[in-house]
Amino acid sequence: MLPKLLYIDQLSEGYVILITGLLIVFGSLIILSLFFKYGVPIMLYAYKIVTKGRDRKIKDISVTADEKFTGEIAAAIATAIHLYLSEKHDTENTILTIKQARKLYSPWSSKIYGTQNRL
Amino acid sequence: MKKILIIFGVLSLLIFIRPALGLNAAQTTADSTTITQTEEVSDDRFIDEALGGIKLFYNYTGFANATAGNLLMILIGIVFIYLGIKFDYEPLLLIPIGAGVIIGNIPFVAGNQTGIYETGSVLNYLYFGVVKGIYPPLIFLGIGAMTDFSSLIANPKLMLLGAAAQIGVFATFLGALYLGFNLPEAGAIGIIGGADGPTAIFLSSKLANGVNILADGTVVKNLIGPIAIAAYSYMALVPVIQPPLMRLLISKEDRKIRMKPPRAVSQKEKMLFPIVALILTTFISPGSLPLLGMLFFGNLLKESGRTERLADTARTKLIDIVTILLGVTVGASTQADIFITKDSMLIFGLGAISFVIATMGGLFFAKFMNLFLKGEDRINPLIGAAGVSAVPDSARVVHAEALKSDPNNYLLMHAMAPNVAGVIGSAIAAGIILSFLG
Structure with a gap:
């Protein structure tokens, strides 16, 4: 008697959990998505208004300090950096034969097969 | 010689x-x-x-104590390792778990502090992190530090797909009740449908840990092992389970729908997301605080731009260490005399069904959402399948499926949105179940 009663009770509680659980999961994710759809833009807008005074536009940046910094100087620096980073063939490593040759035997210094004594 | x-x-x-x-x-x-x-x-x-x-x-020796169950489980462990190596199904999980299954099923004489269930043994100490639910929040920290929520922020309505797939959790819960499991056990089994290993371990360690005492005086069964193994093995089998359902439920034309590329998301929004989502979700479902708290904390570490070192550790070394320990101990907890029971078989059956229901829930809800969306805003119903968590495998499966019907339709970024929403959704679902039954 008792187990059956418990069983039925469990199932009905299961349904309660099923419905409420699904609703809560949906509800919380809907709230989250609504917040990011509408809440966050508002927050960002508010932040923008609050910090407006300190936000510097490009036209606000004074150019007097950089008057002598012309396009030519910039080009020269850029070229130098480019050359330094990617055109460094002149200063390549000169140690060429540090790795062991894959072949165990090579006749490069052979006493038998030389230019003098061809077979 | x-x-x-x-x-x-x-x-x-x-x-x-x-x-x-x-x-x-x-x-x-x-x-x-x-x-x-x-x-x-x-x-x-x-x-x-x-x-x-x-x-x-x-x-x-093992030869004297071996039972058929031990040998069967060792074979299963080898199959896990084989699947991980040969088919590349979540090798980071299947190989530790497979090795753990072998470790846990080497026959031994009880009483020498060898086995994982013997108090005082080394394996038992490592298993402590599973039983007390320590490892899952740490994994979530790493996942948070890895995950880019920008596709979700760009298109918040895709969050609903993550919620829709949680129907698998609750349907399995009901199915487990019908099969005669009691409420806490059924809750822990249901979470397999969340397709999220750490969440499943977390919830089962709280509800079906073999320690809690029910209202009628009986002790709940220890189902952590079977539930974790079922969750992880079905997560690994996502590339097998989902494509047939997608082809069955989504018409050819719908599969070809192209979605407009997500808008660019500013860094401010990315920083705001973990904080806002943390506060909102955990206020609604405080039971999921350990999981979601760590998830969003990890994401904040990533997005704040100032704590790159911490984020880097969380998403590489920390999560690796915890994954190793979690995988091996979960595998080793499948000791044959405890694991091979009728309950485990039922759990495996229910797990498969829950994955199917969760996938179907996501797909149907995506079709349902399309009824209200027009033109460019329409979503490709395939991404509904990514609402089951299984990050990032299910998103990859969606991407691959979409490429099959249209070789130029790249859905990966879109599928990541419901994918990460699924993680949040299943953690919320776990919190709800915990608050009802814990």
Whole structure:
């Protein structure tokens, strides 16, 4: 008697959990998505208004300090950096034969097969 | 071979020299007539002792204690490793778990603090992190530090797909109740449908840990092992389970729908997301605080731009360490005498069904959402399948499926949105179940 009663009770509680659980999961994710759809833009807008005074536009940046910094100087620096980073063939490593040759035997210094004594 | 012979020779010499020495010791006190007698007696006793020792040793070996269950589980462990290596199904999980299954099923004599279920054994200490739910939040920290939520922020409505797939959790919960599991056990089994290993372990360690006592006085079963194994193996099998369902439920035309690329998300929004989502979700479902708290904390570490070092550790070393420990101990917890039960088989059945229901829930809900969306805003229903968590495998499966019907339709970024929403959703679902039943 008792187990059956418990069983039925469990199932009905299961349904309660099923419905409420699904609703809560949906509800919380809907709230989250609504917040990011509408809440966050508002927050960002508010932040923008609050910090407006300190936000510097490009036209606000004074150019007097950089008057002598012309396009030519910039080009020269850029070229130098480019050359330094990617055109460094002149200063390549000169140690060429540090790795062991894959072949165990090579006749490069052979006493038998030389230019003098061809077979 | 020669070496083995030498070793054997030395060993046998050592063994035989002892009675000889003992004989020498006896010789000093005994008469010459008794010497032969003692020799005979000691020889007899020696052989008996040696045989007895060998017998005792044999009784301690795996060969004497092996049961069919052990051998079956070892075979399953090897299959896990094979699947991980050969088919690349979540090898980071399947290989530790497979090795753990083998470790956990080597037969041994109980009582020597060897097995994972014996208090005081080393494996038991490592298993502590599973039983007390320590590892899952740490994994979530790493996942948070890895995950880019920008596709979700760009298109918040895709969050609903992550919620829709949680229907698998609750349907499995109900199915488990019908099969006669009691409420906490059913809740823990249901979370397999969340397709999220750490969440499943977390919830089962809280609800079905073999320690809690129910209202009617019985103790809940320890189902952590079967639930974790079921969750992880079905997660690994996502590339097998989902594509047929997608092809069955989504028409060819719908599969070809192209979605407009997500808008660029500013860094401010990315920073805001973990904080806002943390506060909102955990206020609604405080039970999921350990999981979601760590998830969003990890994401904040990543997005804040100032804590790159911490984020880097969380998403590489920390999560690796925890994954290793979690995988091996979860695998080892499948000790045959505890694991091979009718309940485990039922759990495996329910797990498969829950994955199917969760995938179908996501797909149907995506079709349902399309009824309200027009033109460019329409979503490709395939991404609904990514609502089951299984990050990032299910998103990859969606991407691959979409490419099959239209080789230029790249859905990966879109599929990641419901994918990470699924993680949040299943953690919320776990929190709800915990608050109802914990």
